Amino acid sequence: MTAGRTLRLGRGGRGLLIFVGLILIWWGLTLLFRVPSYMLPTPDRVAVALWNGRGYLAHNALITICEIMLGLGFGLLLGASLALAMMFSPLFQRWMMPVLVVSQAIPVFALAPLLVLWFGFGLASKVIMAMLVIFFPVTASFFDGLRRTETGWIDLAKTMRASPYAQLRHVRLVAALPAFGSGLRVAAAVAPIGAVIGEWVGSASGLGYVMLNSNARMQTDVCFAALFLLSLMAVFLWQLVDILLRRILYWVPDASHPAGRSA
Amino acid sequence: MTAGRTLRLGRGGRGLLIFVGLILIWWGLTLLFRVPSYMLPTPDRVAVALWNGRGYLAHNALITICEIMLGLGFGLLLGASLALAMMFSPLFQRWMMPVLVVSQAIPVFALAPLLVLWFGFGLASKVIMAMLVIFFPVTASFFDGLRRTETGWIDLAKTMRASPYAQLRHVRLVAALPAFGSGLRVAAAVAPIGAVIGEWVGSASGLGYVMLNSNARMQTDVCFAALFLLSLMAVFLWQLVDILLRRILYWVPDASHPAGRSA
Amino acid sequence: ADKLTVMLDWFINPDHAPILVAQQIGAFKDEGLDVEIVPPADPSVPPRLLAAKQVDLALSYQPQLYLLADQGLPVVRVGTLIDHPLNTLLAIEGNGIKDIAGFKGKKIGFSVSGVEDATLGTMLAKGGLSVKDVSLVNVNFQLVSALLSKQVDGVIGAYRNVEVNEIKEHGVTPVVFNVEDYGIPAYDELIILANKDSAKDPRIPKFLAALKKGTDYLLAHPAETWATFAKEHADLNNELNKASWQQTLPMFDKDPAKLDAARYEAYGKFLFDSKLIKKELPVSDYAIDVTK
Amino acid sequence: MVALVRPRMDAAAAATRDQTPNGGNPGIRVRDLTLRFGAQTVFENLSFEISGGEFVALLGSSGVGKSSLLKIIAGLADATAGSVIGTDGLPIPGRIAYMGQQDLLYPWLTVMQNVTLGARLRREPVDRPWAEHLLERVGLSTRQKALPAALSGGMRQRAAIARTLYERQPIVLMDEPFSALDAITRAMVQDLAAELLADRTVLLITHDPLEACRLGHHLMVLSGHPARLGEPFTVPGQPPRAPDDPAVLTSQGHLLRLLVEASR
Amino acid sequence: MVALVRPRMDAAAAATRDQTPNGGNPGIRVRDLTLRFGAQTVFENLSFEISGGEFVALLGSSGVGKSSLLKIIAGLADATAGSVIGTDGLPIPGRIAYMGQQDLLYPWLTVMQNVTLGARLRREPVDRPWAEHLLERVGLSTRQKALPAALSGGMRQRAAIARTLYERQPIVLMDEPFSALDAITRAMVQDLAAELLADRTVLLITHDPLEACRLGHHLMVLSGHPARLGEPFTVPGQPPRAPDDPAVLTSQGHLLRLLVEASR
């Protein structure tokens, strides 16, 4: 109980400290190198912009959050389904993998203009964009996890007359969760980029649009205010995923602290 | 010997078939839906563009290849170093991880002017950009792999008086290789994107430049020719990594074919 | 020779013809300059890099100049490349848009420039509309394809010498509303900026002098210069650019260094009235004639 | 009974033996089984039969091929040649309970969940009282909610045994199931196994001659390279026999002699 | 000799015992060791001492805390309280060879590489003849280049034993090292261990009373909740003793009685 408390407090405190630290570094850099404000505004100017534009920014942030969450959801779904399909069908794997790789090689930037033309300038094209950015890390790591499941566990389940579905649900999926977690982490970190790229290519709202617009007007402070919100979202999303994974993966040993085991 | 032969032949043949298949689908789609060429040019037009611009495209492709390889190299180096540092120092991990996540959330585009300001117009800013895109999947998955190493293996090495370095080199690193492989796969797939994004930052060469340039000029056929070359590169890179990983990970069980074990 | 880096506003295109021709005929060399031409990836980048002294000169647009000055960027106009507006509000035939009033309730795409609201608002007012009567959507650089694919009904920011041609090439008839015909004060579309600190740089008058030679030569030998350009930039050798090359000829400023202060002041007032800039600065703050 | 089926044995004659009297549980019929790993021949043309309801202990030196044989019978590995089938002519997989040489507990499931996993895998209702009874009998009733990582080696093995017994399958295949247990616990769990598996067809791999003689109706010794089955021999009396049962002691002596011979 | 150190024993008196005559190998001194997992107390205030050069066998029922004790001595786990130190006053980790209850072979290394890994980890030259000799003695000379995945359970265990013996450390800690071996192979490997560990300080966990009596100078039994050490007892004569050595047989009987008592 107490340990949990201190840990959580420590986490929050650490987050705050990192936050303050980064801002101080940023401030220091701008002052030290006399970085002109149209390149990198000082934190105080950004804070002012943040406050002045709070309504406008909040509105657009909300839209971006929607896009990110939807993109993440569909991306995970697509990624997981592809990984499963590849696991179940070596045929599918052999034929699909190269296609997936090609799909990754095509920079979404290049595809984005086309996607916008196909799916319109609304939510759909952004969600698809985010999905495209996300699904591959998920597919790759999840498939790797499924593939590397201890064969003994699967064999045993087979002797217990588990249907392929039951094997999947009770053994393979769970055993692949750690690897899936890796992919999910990466996905959570890159999801915001996907949404923002979508907004850049065509939209009339969202933080990406705010950034583009203020950038064109040389309002770097507003641009960085939007960037700040975006980073905040990413960190929250990451933390959420991290906490979730720690819950789900209670059974995975953690060998990350070689110094001592008593932490 | 024979098995290897047929396999390799099968691979090559499959690759070719997928290639032809994708092009046929593309062709069919453009014909069937009468997609206007500014949305998606037909393969024959792209082929013509490819041939007409061969010198120009080859020149730029070479530049992009250089950037990809350099970006991948440095990205892997950076990603692996960060993962190691995080493993060795829980302190570093706790403080660095949020920073890394923020670094992912900031779209490189927003940083582009700053990077050019700091690193100039040359190769450096592009390689850095590619590195930024690549390192995170590597860090995340490698760190996950290091963290999930069987503690017994490390304990045993400790009883044999292995220095932290020896533990790392002989046990932790090897045990984390499968996870590292996952990350490497993703990195190889996104490296071309990184390079292309890098090229969009104030330089006048490389396939990314060709794409953006031709896109802005409505020369979709040239744009797709560049895209095609880029995809080709990505697939080759992927195959290379895949073959390499299969070599290195000879000891990892493969449970990917639930149907039979005799393949 | 003195090295001089010039950052274009955008990828090389026929709008840059005078600079390219000056390079072709060795006008810069004659002035003792070694000019390096760098295209940017994004039109918002050149002024910043100029302000940061990463380049010596940068191409930009007159409307942008006010935004830059308003945000305190130490840049100043020293020359003009194109002294006409190129911007248009563009629709295509068959959309039921015949005049400005026809845009009521329509979707208009734009490529973010910072001044599109003001421009559009003024233009729509001529048809008794306001910005609220249309919906705006950023289509980035895809003005033509967004229009052709009917994702939008009209676009603002299309150039009469580029996008209009592209529309025609696709067999569609464009409906063009030139901005200066709908209440927008005349302005210079493409201008040359320098850093304020180096406004006195002796290389700048030399550059402008060479540029003038380039313009003169270009106007005298349009076909020959196009042929040379097409050879040097094989990727740009197509009908569209060829047409554009011809069309742009009358737009180039025959005396690049000359400054029409009254015009600059008028446009500044327009932006101030549209609340896009916070204060009206004296022209000398952001535009000078270096030959005086 | 155990019979070494000679390759030439009349197939019709074999068929007549299908009517096993023992509670109707099918036996195991192995014919001409060959297993090779590359150049190494583990065994060749191995044929034998275990009648329904019999408890057979299989012994043999380390690396001779016992586990491989068990896996092939369980359908978890493919033989190079030969066949395995139930004495009723039906395939064996699908009606076995298998316990491998490693405990293979699922690390994300508690002890109780591990024991009852089979039911959930088959979408049957979980027989909790039965599982609780088994855990009680193997001495893990206080550890039902523990994860495998918090168990000792012997506790893990006992959980795996409980899981195997939970299945109540007609054919039970176990690979050194008691190897990590101390003498007292081992005797207790052996008694449990003997009691619950009384009418099942059981093939048990063990290295402990005493265990083999206490539990088995018949004993088989696998030996040699490539491995062959020695003539199976029968321990008189009904298992589980007391450790000091004279039948056990003489059989143990006999078995040890066989093993020593086999190892030469 | 093994001594149960009473909590009140005079520290000075203990210090005088440090001069061990046996080849100078340090012994193990355990003081007031307590281990708790949450509410469960595995053992409390456990104190004993193993003199240098002695071979001690530790027995006890499954889950009583043997492996935990061994890990704490090896420095691989932390006790809740108490101390472990060499009889020469120096810490124990750094001069042990440890073999855990799982074989822990590194799956990416061949048998030979696994055996000689210690040398590579310490950047010492690999003593190949020594490794080859050991593999020969445990019967794996033909399997030097095999990966662990291609070994049988008993083969894996023998490879792990060879790896432990390869280390030639003054203190050797082994957790059920022979549990997966058949009787014949086991006797052979036991003899090897007894021979090579003759003057080392050895703590061996085993479930096999015969093994304990054949190999140990002294036997200790851990029992109860929380676990306590029974009075240690000595087997007369020098190990390895023949299985039919009368000392072994009587000790075995005595030990079995102790174990049965302990299990009550």
Ligand SMILES: Nc1ncnc2c1ncn2[C@@H]1O[C@H](COP(=O)(O)OP(=O)(O)OP(=O)(O)O)[C@@H](O)[C@H]1O
């Ligand atoms: N990580 C852990 N968390 C909680 N309890 C644990 C943990 N590790 C061991 N235990 C408990 O500690 C006790 C002693 O375990 P230990 O492994 O030392 O037993 P053991 O004597 O070696 O048994 P065995 O002969 O079965 O190997 C057991 O009751 C076990 O459940």
Ligand SMILES: Nc1ncnc2c1ncn2[C@@H]1O[C@H](COP(=O)(O)OP(=O)(O)OP(=O)(O)O)[C@@H](O)[C@H]1O
């Ligand atoms: N995957 C494999 N590849 C190559 N050889 C293998 C493989 N699996 C097992 N073997 C070999 O097959 C032989 C028999 O192994 P098996 O596991 O059946 O032995 P076992 O009788 O169970 O031995 P133990 O008593 O030690 O468990 C061994 O020599 C082993 O090396």
Ligand SMILES: [Mg+2]
């Ligand atoms: Mg075995």
Ligand SMILES: [Mg+2]
């Ligand atoms: Mg133990």
